[in-house]
Amino acid sequence: MSANFRARLTLRGTYILPTRAGLLLGFAWLVVVVACLNFGLGVMLLITLLLGGIGLITMVETVRNLAGLTVTVTAPPPVMVGSDASFALRLFAADGRPRERVELWLDGNGRRSRWAWWRHQNLPPRQRIEVSVPAAGADLILPVPTGQRGLQAAGHLQVRSVWPLGLFVAWRTWQTHCAAGVYPVPAVLAPADARTTTPTLSPEVPPALSPRAPATAVAIPPEGDFSGHRRAREQEAHPRIDWRASLRARTLLVADHRSTPPHQNTALTWESEAPAPTEVRLARLTARVLALTSHPLSGNYPCFSLSLPGTQLPAGRGSRHRARALQALAEFPPDANPPDPPPVPAPAAGRPPPARRTKAELPAAEVGYWTACILLASLPLASQLGWSTSLPWALLLVFRLLLLWRRQPAPGGIWLVLLPAAASAWILLTQHTLIGRAPGMALLLVMAGLKLLEVHRSRDLHLLTGLAWFLLLSAHFETQAPWLGGWDLLVALASLYGLIRHYQPALRPQARRGLLWHLTLPALPLALLLFLLLPRPDHAFWGSAAPEGTSGSLSERMSPGSISHLRLSETVVLRVHFAAQWPERSQMYWRGPVLENFDGQTWSTLGFRLLREAPPEHHGQAIDYVLDSDDSDGDWLFGLDTIETSDPDLMVDGTGAAHIRPGRVHGSGWSLRAWPDAHPDAGRSLADLDHDLQVPDGNPRARALAMDWRRLPPLERVAAARQTFLQAHLQYSLDVPAPRADAVDDLLFDTRIGYCEHFASAFAFLLRVAGVPARVVTGYQGGERNPLGDYLIVRQSDAHAWVEAWLEGRGWLRIDPTALTLPARVAEGTQVAVPLPAPAWMPGFLRAGMPLLHRVQLLRDLAAMRWQRDVANLGAREQSDLLAELGLGRLPVLQLFAACAGVVVLGMALPLLNAGLPGRGRRQRALAAAGVSGIGVDLPPTPPWPWHWRAGTRLLALAGCQRAPDEGPLAFVNRVAVEHPQLAVALRAWAEPALRARYAAPPATAASAAGAASLHLVQLTLALLTQRD
Amino acid sequence: MVPADLPDSLLSAPDRMLAAIGAVILGKPLQIRLALACLLARGHLLIEDQPGVGKSTLAQALAAVLGLPSRRVQFTSDLLPGDLIGSLLPDQTHGGLRFHPGPLFTPVLLADEINRASPRTQSALLEAMEERRVSVDGTRHELPNPFFVLATQNPSDQTGTFPLPESQMDRFLMRIELGYPDLAAERALLLGQDRRALLAAVTPCADAGLILALQAKVQAxxxxxxxxxxxxxxxxxxxxxxxxxxxxxxxxxxxxxxxxxxxxxxxxxxxxxxxxxxxxxxxxxxxxxxxxxxxxxxxxxxxxxxxxxxxx
Known part of the structure; x- marks a missing residue:
């Protein structure tokens, strides 16, 4: 009747799927990865890949938690209908590795069902059980309600686990073929009815043995054969009581010396029962069988036989006979047409409804933790958006914290409509729109703040985790500085810890941290490899990551003061690696917007842009270089004059300035070539260049001066202009008086003070009046060589403006009026030409340390350069370069994908390979040390062994002497000493102080034992070595 | 690792006891050591084994070596609690009832074949073993200090035995099994003197004061x-x-x-x-x-x- 079931969970047979939470987070993760790839956000990508790696490790851990478990099911003894059949389950792992939080259920459905694995949600909670399996295995009881007489199958058995984070569920379902017998429920018999079924108690006792003392109800014959025990009656004399049997039976028993005639037999037959439905008859027969055998403990069974249609049970007695009879009744075939009211209450109908998860509010400490997490995650974005835009967010956070502090529940109902509406209105007020990146980010902030107000369930925590990722992602559009990467890591770990805290509330903080590292550390190499190998798109699928607005750099307009104010900015614009030969300083003109419109004050570009028809004729030596553009507004790429490129993502316009094509994932590593001696547009005619001759009204004195030069040939007009500048004794300074209407006159004749933009503007004005086509070029000049990485740093302070004049047959010629006034500006750079005064707050000794400080800055810049190139802006081309540098060659995208898949598979397979082996791994030890120990209880931390003991045991383990898990240290030492007698002296000398340190009372005076201990350790090592030789 | 602050008599007493018992019970050093440890730990000892392997001899040897007065009670199924604890009897001289202490009032009680007594009698032992005192008719009577119950029992599957209740099992600090002696020990036993004569010749190595002192040392x-x-x-x-x-x-x-x-x-x-x-x-x-x-x-x-x- 009872069959045992035994099954082992193997890696192959274990299924795994993401849970709802896992799907949600997986989707969020995918979105973030695609966004990172699209916008070229390398830092965030690295962090996201780390999180993905943690997800993989979690998946592996979930499977490992089940793999290797063996489960057995033992059927219980038969029960009555309506009571539970309690199946005994035993779970153990052959490898001795403890398992955490394994859930089991039995559904009691004996029919084979393909969808049984899905049924757990409808099972009442008592049919499911969650258990942690210690190394020694776990025993548990799973009740299955019985509905009908006959057999109650254990049904499908499922073992499942969502350890450790609830992101994945691993399970296995079996059909157990294991069943418990179910006897019919006995009917309630009328007293008269019952009497007829108890013939042994009827007055068939011989008259000679009738009671002698009517006062007592005891009828015990003085002699006679012992025929079993019966229950003692009240006032039974103590000597009659059979103490030994009573103690075993736990009730007072008296030896019965009456003998039951062996021929006496009660025949229970189907026909003898009054006609009634089958189940009623069965119930009555069951009741009779039970009444006949109502003293099961005494062993004094009467004799009876049972006759059912189709089944005959010959007369017999004893507990086995009784069991056979009950089994026959239980297995009697049911009616083809069961009567309407079934005599047996069917518990199946009254099965309790599936337990609804109670909507428990999360504890305040947990809400507080997540509030802190979200605060951390949103801080960078909030500070970038400015405090006016993120005011609603800040208010929501303060509100949340206030609620926590006052221990009040979060508001609901109308507030959930009002608060978002108010926040949106505020954003509309400050941003004037709700569409676009900045308002979108502001809305994201508000959403995070609002979500904190309704944190009730696990699902909300997953949503918050996803939100935190998006918040971090948004912050990366602005900057990809290393500190933000560190910040991301902090937030990611904090949210992971929050999830662990939520899912493993029983663990101690130390054990939780152990689990965190256990999940994170293996994910690190995985994330790095994936970061290296994940193919990057060449072009953005949509949008662009370039931040909106300007951060104060060169633009398409130049007015007095627009360049000189950049002198104060130390922001790095370009980093240039020259391939072979460094150009002269005087050739380092980094070309930017070319300004051809002049309105008397402001120069600006032409409103349209033409592509350069053909590269200019070039002479002399070409200069090859690689450019990292760090901080550029718009699509300008400041290349070395004259720019030539074969990069399809770059285009050069008619003025010779380079632009990055829209959609290119912005990055570094532009490979360019410069021809310093080229003369562009040499073949054009003067008629094409009217717009370079237009001069607005004003500046009468300068105009009169230049008008005179019109009679000179063009080359001499230029020379005259140079002469004028040389003779004007201009002063190059940042302190320029406020511009007036006639800025050129002011510069040349009155104030004689200007910066490069004033000089260029005036020079171009003079040339244009004199009839020479001229234009102003803005860009950067010079730069600082960083000897640490041997590259050039160009900063905003190197911003410059110069003039180009067009001469027939020679094309555009560069003339730098600043160089005429102050040759040092070009020869030695702005730092020397226009030194900034040291800040007033800086004490003298610090000023003396400026060179050192400068060197530190250079070092920092080198680190920033590497970070930008290898992490933050690792685009398709940089990745290809990096892989080639590592000796992997240039891999096509498909191979890269294959490599990624390989890394993922390897990352999952390596820990799984270990799943079937005995748990001796480092991680098990780490987990055990962290408190996730086999016996599933938290113990106070044991003080560690002294270092010399640890080192010595490791040495001995290397030599093949390992301590068994339950072997005492002294026993271990004695055993090794017996096995290797030549070690005995060294062993005892080494072990004695360690044992004393750990187990003996602390000495009154702290003696320094370290020296002696190391001496003993050396002695032991020597002994080991000589022994091995 | 020998504590230095002890007089010689304290230090050697356990060794002397071990040796003295070992002379009577041959080839069982582990069991003797356990029995002595149980005594020093202020626990009670249950010795379970087949008849004839020397249970009672060990118990008697222990009692003799300890130098404490001992009494032996043979437990039978008709032994009543009063037979063990004592009873209230009419006092001829003063009138009224007077408590006559039973055999329980002794430092070492040898409870031979304890599982032959009825549960009622065994339960009478519970308070005595744990609290080291008995209550008769509402009056408490303290037992001597030290108080040590050395019980022997036959395996419970033998006829005429009652299994000891868990509560009483828990009151025995240790249960040991003697087991049959090995060949050498049995040969020595067969060749040697009569055990009873040996028991009579055992010289006590300790007294109540020493045992109390040893117990205090063990506690420390x-x-x-x-x-x-x-x-x-x-x-x-x-x-x-x-x-x-x-x-x-x-x-x-x-x-x-x-x-x-x-x-x-x-x-x-x-x-x-x-x-x-x-x-x-x-x-x-x-x-x-x-x-x-x-x-x-x-x-x-x-x-x-x-x-x-x-x-x-």
């Missing part, structure tokens, strides 16, 4: 936190549902620690090692982990418990 043996951790882990492991038929009570834990201290003391150590806990583990825990199991299953039970815990 140092127990490091690491040892307590290990003990607690073992206790917890015994309480994992479904692991064992019975679980170790806090009383068992206390007694176990005390027994380990005594064991360490017998080893001339002033501190407890995990090995001491392990050494007394089968004797202390087996009859609690599964009260119905015979003593012969103790090593297997003990090994299961030992292996459930990783010793750090």
């Amino acid at each position: 043996v140092y127990t490091a936190p690491a040892v307590l951790d290990y003990l607690q882990a073992l206790l917890q492991a015994s309480r994992v549902p479904g692991a064992f038929a019975g679980r170790l009570s806090p009383r068992a834990g206390l007694g176990w620690l005390q027994a380990a201290r005594a064991w360490a003391w017998l080893d001339h150590r002033d501190h407890v090692l995990p090995e001491d806990l392990q050494a007394v583990l089968p004797a202390v825990t087996a009859h609690r982990l599964d009260p119905a199991s015979p003593a012969s299953e103790a090593p297997a039970l003990a090994a299961r418990l030992r292996q459930a815990v990783r010793l750090a």
Whole structure:
């Protein structure tokens, strides 16, 4: 009747799927990865890949938690209908590795069902059980309600686990073929009815043995054969009581010396029962069988036989006979047409409804933790958006914290409509729109703040985790500085810890941290490899990551003061690696917007842009270089004059300035070539260049001066202009008086003070009046060589403006009026030409340390350069370069994908390979040390062994002497000493102080034992070595 | 590791006792040591084995060596509590009732074949063993100090025996099994003197004062936190549902620690090692982990418990 079931969970047979939470987070993760790839956000990508790696490790851990478990099911003894059949389950792992939080259920459905694995949600909670399996295995009881007489199958058995984070569920379902017998429920018999079924108690006792003392109800014959025990009656004399049997039976028993005639037999037959439905008859027969055998403990069974249609049970007695009879009744075939009211209450109908998860509010400490997490995650974005835009967010956070502090529940109902509406209105007020990146980010902030107000369930925590990722992602559009990467890591770990805290509330903080590292550390190499190998798109699928607005750099307009104010900015614009030969300083003109419109004050570009028809004729030596553009507004790429490129993502316009094509994932590593001696547009005619001759009204004195030069040939007009500048004794300074209407006159004749933009503007004005086509070029000049990485740093302070004049047959010629006034500006750079005064707050000794400080800055810049190139802006081309540098060659995208898949598979397979082996791994030890120990209880931390003991045991383990898990240290030492007698002296000398340190009372005076201990350790090592030789 | 602050008599007393008992009971040094440790730990000892292997002899030898007055009670099924504790009898001289102490009022009680007595009589022992006093008719009577019950029992499957209730099993600190002697010991036994004559010749090595002093010394043996951790882990492991038929009570834990201290003391150590806990583990825990199991299953039970815990 009872069959045992035994099954082992193997890696192959274990299924795994993401849970709802896992799907949600997986989707969020995918979105973030695609966004990172699209916008070229390398830092965030690295962090996201780390999180993905943690997800993989979690998946592996979930499977490992089940793999290797063996489960057995033992059927219980038969029960009555309506009571539970309690199946005994035993779970153990052959490898001795403890398992955490394994859930089991039995559904009691004996029919084979393909969808049984899905049924757990409808099972009442008592049919499911969650258990942690210690190394020694776990025993548990799973009740299955019985509905009908006959057999109650254990049904499908499922073992499942969502350890450790609830992101994945691993399970296995079996059909157990294991069943418990179910006897019919006995009917309630009328007293008269019952009497007829108890013939042994009827007055068939011989008259000679009738009671002698009517006062007592005891009828015990003085002699006679012992025929079993019966229950003692009240006032039974103590000597009659059979103490030994009573103690075993736990009730007072008296030896019965009456003998039951062996021929006496009660025949229970189907026909003898009054006609009634089958189940009623069965119930009555069951009741009779039970009444006949109502003293099961005494062993004094009467004799009876049972006759059912189709089944005959010959007369017999004893507990086995009784069991056979009950089994026959239980297995009697049911009616083809069961009567309407079934005599047996069917518990199946009254099965309790599936337990609804109670909507428990999360504890305040947990809400507080997540509030802190979200605060951390949103801080960078909030500070970038400015405090006016993120005011609603800040208010929501303060509100949340206030609620926590006052221990009040979060508001609901109308507030959930009002608060978002108010926040949106505020954003509309400050941003004037709700569409676009900045308002979108502001809305994201508000959403995070609002979500904190309704944190009730696990699902909300997953949503918050996803939100935190998006918040971090948004912050990366602005900057990809290393500190933000560190910040991301902090937030990611904090949210992971929050999830662990939520899912493993029983663990101690130390054990939780152990689990965190256990999940994170293996994910690190995985994330790095994936970061290296994940193919990057060449072009953005949509949008662009370039931040909106300007951060104060060169633009398409130049007015007095627009360049000189950049002198104060130390922001790095370009980093240039020259391939072979460094150009002269005087050739380092980094070309930017070319300004051809002049309105008397402001120069600006032409409103349209033409592509350069053909590269200019070039002479002399070409200069090859690689450019990292760090901080550029718009699509300008400041290349070395004259720019030539074969990069399809770059285009050069008619003025010779380079632009990055829209959609290119912005990055570094532009490979360019410069021809310093080229003369562009040499073949054009003067008629094409009217717009370079237009001069607005004003500046009468300068105009009169230049008008005179019109009679000179063009080359001499230029020379005259140079002469004028040389003779004007201009002063190059940042302190320029406020511009007036006639800025050129002011510069040349009155104030004689200007910066490069004033000089260029005036020079171009003079040339244009004199009839020479001229234009102003803005860009950067010079730069600082960083000897640490041997590259050039160009900063905003190197911003410059110069003039180009067009001469027939020679094309555009560069003339730098600043160089005429102050040759040092070009020869030695702005730092020397226009030194900034040291800040007033800086004490003298610090000023003396400026060179050192400068060197530190250079070092920092080198680190920033590497970070930008290898992490933050690792685009398709940089990745290809990096892989080639590592000796992997240039891999096509498909191979890269294959490599990624390989890394993922390897990352999952390596820990799984270990799943079937005995748990001796480092991680098990780490987990055990962290408190996730086999016996599933938290113990106070044991003080560690002294270092010399640890080192010595490791040495001995290397030599093949390992301590068994339950072997005492002294026993271990004695055993090794017996096995290797030549070690005995060294062993005892080494072990004695360690044992004393750990187990003996602390000495009154702290003696320094370290020296002696190391001496003993050396002695032991020597002994080991000589022994091995 | 020998404590330096002790007079010589204290130090050598356990060794002398071990040697003296060893002269009577041949080839059983482990059991003798356990019995002595049990006594020093202020516990009661249950010796279970087949008839004729020397249970009573060991008990008598122990009593004789301790130099304490001892009484022997042969337990039978008709032994009544009053026969053990004593009874109130009419006082001829003063009138009224006077308490006449029974054989229980002795420092060493040899309860021979304890499982032949009825449960009622056995329960009369409960208070005496734990509280070391008895109550008769509402009056408390303190038992002498030291008080030590040395019980022997036949395996419970023998006829005419009652299984001891768990509550009483728990009051015995240790249950040991003597087992048949090995060939050499049995040959020595067959060649040697009559055991009864030997018992009569045993010279007491101690007295009540010395035993009290030794018990105090054992109590002072140092127990490091690491040892307590290990003990607690073992206790917890015994309480994992479904692991064992019975679980170790806090009383068992206390007694176990005390027994380990005594064991360490017998080893001339002033501190407890995990090995001491392990050494007394089968004797202390087996009859609690599964009260119905015979003593012969103790090593297997003990090994299961030992292996459930990783010793750090």
